[in-house]
Amino acid sequence: MSDVYDRLVGLLVNRFEVDRAAVAPDVTFEDLEVDSLFLVELLLVAQSEFAGADLGEDLVSPSDTIGRAAELIERRIATAASP
Structure with missing residues (x-):
């Protein structure tokens, strides 16, 4: 899995x-x-962890998988990094 997925899992487990x-x-x-x-x-908390990404409170729903959440966060990070 991706670095974002691993960090998201870390937040879920540790925080x-x-x-x-x-x-x-x-x-x-x-x-x-x-x-x-x-x-x-x-x-x-993830928005703080992934500085610069606007994660909006409706980005993920309860029916989303953890993998899907990581993908959505990755997209927001990529968008924030684009000029």
């Missing part, structure tokens, strides 16, 4: 105390039993 064994690219946030408020907080 939000999600069980590492429960995390995989095809696992949805619903599978982790997190709600939309959790996702807003995750995106705020």
